[in-house]
Amino acid sequence: MAKIVSLLPLYLLLISSFVLPVKSFDNVTDMYALRSFKSSIYGDPTGTLFSWNHSLHHCHWKGVVCGRRHPDRVTALNLDSLQLTGCISSSLTNLTFLQRLSLSNNNLIGSIPEELGLLGRLKFLNLSENSLSGNIPSTIGNCSKLKVLHIESNHIQGTIPSQLAQCSKLTYISLRENFLIGTIPPILGNLTNLSVLKFSLNNLNGTIPASLGQLQLLETLLLGFNNLFGEIPESIFNISSMLVLSLPGNQLEGSLPSNMCDTYSNLRSLYLSDNQLKGLIPSSISNCSVLGKIVFAINSFTGIIPSNIGSLKNLFVLEMSENKLEAKKPSDWSFIDALVNCTLLEVLNLGSNQLQGILPNSIVNLSSTLYEIGLWMNQFSGSIPAAIGRLTN
Ligand SMILES: *[C@@H]1O[C@H](CO)[C@@H](O)[C@H](O)[C@H]1NC(C)=O
Ligand SMILES: *[C@@H]1O[C@H](CO)[C@@H](O)[C@H](O)[C@H]1NC(C)=O
Ligand SMILES: *[C@@H]1O[C@H](CO)[C@@H](O)[C@H](O)[C@H]1NC(C)=O
Numbered sequence: 180m181a182k183i184v185s186l187l188p189l190y191l192l193l194i195s196s197f198v199l200p201v202k203s204f205d206n207v208t209d210m211y212a213l214r215s216f217k218s219s220i221y222g223d224p225t226g227t228l229f230s231w232n233h234s235l236h237h238c239h240w241k242g243v244v245c246g247r248r249h250p251d252r253v254t255a256l257n258l259d260s261l262q263l264t265g266c267i268s269s270s271l272t273n274l275t276f277l278q279r280l281s282l283s284n285n286n287l288i289g290s291i292p293e294e295l296g297l298l299g300r301l302k303f304l305n306l307s308e309n310s311l312s313g314n315i316p317s318t319i320g321n322c323s324k325l326k327v328l329h330i331e332s333n334h335i336q337g338t339i340p341s342q343l344a345q346c347s348k349l350t351y352i353s354l355r356e357n358f359l360i361g362t363i364p365p366i367l368g369n370l371t372n373l374s375v376l377k378f379s380l381n382n383l384n385g386t387i388p389a390s391l392g393q394l395q396l397l398e399t400l401l402l403g404f405n406n407l408f409g410e411i412p413e414s415i416f417n418i419s420s421m422l423v424l425s426l427p428g429n430q431l432e433g434s435l436p437s438n439m440c441d442t443y444s445n446l447r448s449l450y451l452s453d454n455q456l457k458g459l460i461p462s463s464i465s466n467c468s469v470l471g472k473i474v475f476a477i478n479s480f481t482g483i484i485p486s487n488i489g490s491l492k493n494l495f496v497l498e499m500s501e502n503k504l505e506a507k508k509p510s511d512w513s514f515i516d517a518l519v520n521c522t523l524l525e526v527l528n529l530g531s532n533q534l535q536g537i538l539p540n541s542i543v544n545l546s547s548t549l550y551e552i553g554l555w556m557n558q559f560s561g562s563i564p565a566a567i568g569r570l571t572n
């Protein structure tokens with residue numbers, strides 16, 4: 180079967196040299212480009228490209244969409260999740276009307292052809308979940324209409340090209356889970372329409388550019404699991420549209436602004452674990468009123484856990500283990516009484532902190548949705564109330 184598939188392009192090539200006129204019409208440019216694309220795909224176990232033959236007009240080939248005004252010109256190529264094996268042919272650059280190129284979740288290898296940057300009408304590029312390597316071509320800056328750039332989960336190397344900042348219409352960039360090095364170009368702060376920026380799981384270093392604070396429509400910022408250092412710029416806490424801020428697994432320092440939640444009123448998730456952050460849990464935390472997940476584990480946060488945390492009605496994960504949080508007097512434990520109001524709470528981890536004194540009995544009244552309580556490596560005393568058995572999960 181594999182052999183037959185791999186011979187198919189050759190077979191088509193032979194047929195075509197007899198059947199087609201040598202002179203190429205404008206209306207066949209895209210057909211040639213698609214055929215050339217097909218010839219660089221050598222594995223097609225679902226037989227999708229079988230329909231790419233002469234008995235059908237190329238606009239009817241599977242995954243191919245043509246324009247209304249230019250009926251022979253390809254405007255979209257949608258070939259996701261088809262187990263296609265092979266390379267991305269640079270011939271795609273001849274699909275000059277292409278607006279959408281989606282080749283995600285296949286087994287594509289090789290590099291991203293530089294020529295893709297010449298697709299001036301391209302709005303959507305999804306090459307995620309392949310095994311593409313090489314650099315992100317700097318020609319990408321020529322895609323002035325590009326809105327979505329999704330190259331997650333590949334083997335892309337090199338640095339983030341600063342030319343990306345020329346694609347001023349970008350709203351979504353994910354380069355997550357690659358092997359990118361170097362720093363985050365500060366010029367990306369010019370992409371003022373960005374709502375999603377995902378660079379996590381790479382080898383980026385340097386600091387988080389303060390210019391990212393200019394992204395006033397940003398909803399999701401994922402920079403976790405890199406080698407970023409320095410303080411989180413204050414400007415990042417100034418983005419009122421922020422829903423998910425995720426910066427775990429770096430070497431970030433400094434403390435969180437106490438008024439952080441005065442701006443972050445829409446924040447749903449805050450992941451800051453495994454850094455070198457210190458200082459107090461922001462006293463304004465109750466103003467992040469829709470916050471559901473707080474993950475601060477493995478840092479050096481100090482002070483008490485503010486009891487106004489109990490007003491976060493959506494809170495379901497409070498993970499604060501391996502910090503230097505304190506409880507000395509009974510009132511320092513009042514956060515447990517307050518958390519009784521968090522009826523969605525599932526995880527409460529306060530292990531490896533400096534909680535002293537008597538464990539309050541109100542712990543038995545925490546939500547029965549709890550499935551994990553971590554209180555290991557602290558210095559509190561007293562007995563564990565028998566009624567803790569009420570927490571049936
Ligand atoms: C291109 O145009 C020629 C001449 O009008 C026509 O014969 C041919 O079928 C067209 N081919 C395609 C692929 O549209
Ligand atoms: C061309 O593709 C169509 C649609 O998949 C298929 O029915 C037909 O058998 C194919 N023809 C050849 C010669 O492979
Ligand atoms: C684009 O099309 C032209 C004309 O058909 C051809 O000469 C050229 O090689 C094509 N470019 C690529 C990168 O395939």
Ligand SMILES: *[C@@H]1O[C@H](CO)[C@@H](O)[C@H](O)[C@H]1NC(C)=O
Binds near residue numbers: 260283306327329
């Ligand atoms: C890109 O493709 C992946 C895998 O098929 C999919 O999960 C993701 O939603 C796509 N991205 C966009 C922005 O549509």
Ligand SMILES: *[C@@H]1O[C@H](CO)[C@@H](O)[C@H](O)[C@H]1NC(C)=O
Binds near residue numbers: 320
């Ligand atoms: C692409 O960008 C380069 C420099 O950024 C420029 O020289 C070139 O003319 C551009 N090409 C197109 C087709 O826009």
Ligand SMILES: *[C@@H]1O[C@H](CO)[C@@H](O)[C@H](O)[C@H]1NC(C)=O
Binds near residue numbers: 347349
């Ligand atoms: C940003 O988006 C808005 C609304 O979609 C649009 O009007 C504006 O032109 C975009 N800005 C840029 C620089 O593309």
Ligand SMILES: *[C@@H]1O[C@H](CO)[C@@H](O)[C@H](O)[C@H]1NC(C)=O
Binds near residue numbers: 360
């Ligand atoms: C950042 O990474 C680059 C490339 O790996 C390296 O050359 C540079 O020394 C690193 N800089 C710092 C401050 O770690």
Ligand SMILES: *[C@@H]1O[C@H](CO)[C@@H](O)[C@H](O)[C@H]1NC(C)=O
Binds near residue numbers: 369
């Ligand atoms: C970034 O934006 C600033 C302010 O709008 C502008 O002065 C600068 O030229 C832009 N840089 C680039 C490379 O577009």
Ligand SMILES: *[C@@H]1O[C@H](CO)[C@@H](O)[C@H](O)[C@H]1NC(C)=O
Binds near residue numbers: 392413414417
């Ligand atoms: C935060 O935003 C306000 C108003 O939008 C602005 O005046 C202030 O300079 C910003 N602060 C930082 C640190 O970016």
Ligand SMILES: *[C@@H]1O[C@H](CO)[C@@H](O)[C@H](O)[C@H]1NC(C)=O
Binds near residue numbers: 462463466
């Ligand atoms: C919450 O925000 C309001 C309005 O901005 C402010 O008056 C109040 O002090 C804030 N609460 C806390 C605990 O910071």
Ligand SMILES: *[C@@H]1O[C@H](CO)[C@@H](O)[C@H](O)[C@H]1NC(C)=O
Binds near residue numbers: 520
């Ligand atoms: C729990 O919620 C009730 C009703 O909203 C409120 O009266 C009470 O003060 C809250 N308790 C704590 C400890 O926040």
Ligand SMILES: *[C@@H]1O[C@H](CO)[C@@H](O)[C@H](O)[C@H]1NC(C)=O
Binds near residue numbers: 540541542543
């Ligand atoms: C638990 O809640 C019940 C009913 O709301 C209340 O009567 C009881 O005093 C609480 N127990 C503790 C230890 O706070």
